[in-house]
Amino acid sequence: MKGDLLAERCKAIKLLLTDVDGVLTDGTILVLPDGGEAKAFHVRDGLAIVLAQAAGLKTGLLSGRSAASVAHRAADLKMAVVRQGVRFKGPALVEICAELGIEPREVAYVGDDVNDLPVFAQVGLSAAPADAPLEVRNEAVMSLSAAGGRGCVREFVEAILRARGQWDEVLRTTLGVEPS
Ligand SMILES: [Mg+2]
Numbered sequence: 001m002k003g004d005l006l007a008e009r010c011k012a013i014k015l016l017l018t019d020v021d022g023v024l025t026d027g028t029i030l031v032l033p034d035g036g037e038a039k040a041f042h043v044r045d046g047l048a049i050v051l052a053q054a055a056g057l058k059t060g061l062l063s064g065r066s067a068a069s070v071a072h073r074a075a076d077l078k079m080a081v082v083r084q085g086v087r088f089k090g091p092a093l094v095e096i097c098a099e100l101g102i103e104p105r106e107v108a109y110v111g112d113d114v115n116d117l118p119v120f121a122q123v124g125l126s127a128a129p130a131d132a133p134l135e136v137r138n139e140a141v142m143s144l145s146a147a148g149g150r151g152c153v154r155e156f157v158e159a160i161l162r163a164r165g166q167w168d169e170v171l172r173t174t175l176g177v178e179p180s
Helices: 003-011 043-054 068-076 089-100 114-120 152-163 167-175
Strands: 015-018 058-062 081-083 107-110 125-128
Touching (some): 043 058, 043 152, 058 068, 058 089, 068 081, 081 089, 089 107, 107 114, 114 125, 125 152
Parallel strands (some): 015 058, 058 081, 107 125
16 A cells, blocks of 8 residues: 555554453463463553553454453553454444444454454454454454564554654653653
8 A cells, every 4th residue: 555545544544452362362272270371471562551541542452252351451551442252343333433423444453363364354443463363464454563462453553553653752752751
C-alpha cells in the first residue's frame, strides 16, 4: 500500500483492537495444575497501549479463547473493549463497532491466525506479526517485523501514531521524553 493511503487509514483510526494468543503473547498457553492459565505479555506492548490511549484511541482485545489472566491484563491496561471466548470474530467486530458508534474502517486490528481473517476483511487497518502463517500475513495491510509476544503491538502502534503525527507529542506528554 502506498504511504499516503496508509497514512489516511491511520488518521481515521479510533479503536486499536488486538487478538491475544499469538499477538499479545507468543502463543504459549501455560496450563496450571488447578486448570487455570498463565500467559506472558510483553511490557513494550503494554506501554504502547497506554500511548495509544494517550493519543486518543480506544483500545481493546478480541480473543477466541478465555482466561482470567487476560481479563486481569486488560483491566490493568484500562482497555475499553474486552471480548473473550469469541468463535466468530467477524460478527463480534460488527457488534463492537455498533456499541462504540464507530465504523469498521475506523478500527486497527492485529491478528495472527485464520480466525482473524474475517476481521481483516472489514477493518481499515490490519496487521499480522512476523511469525504468523503466510496466508494471514498476505491478507494483512501491514506485515510486522516483530513476532507475537515480542513487541508486535508496539510496532503497530508506533507506525500508526507516527503516521498521525502524534508519536513525538505523546512521548513528551505521557513520558516526558523529548524526541532526539
Ligand atoms: Mg491468535
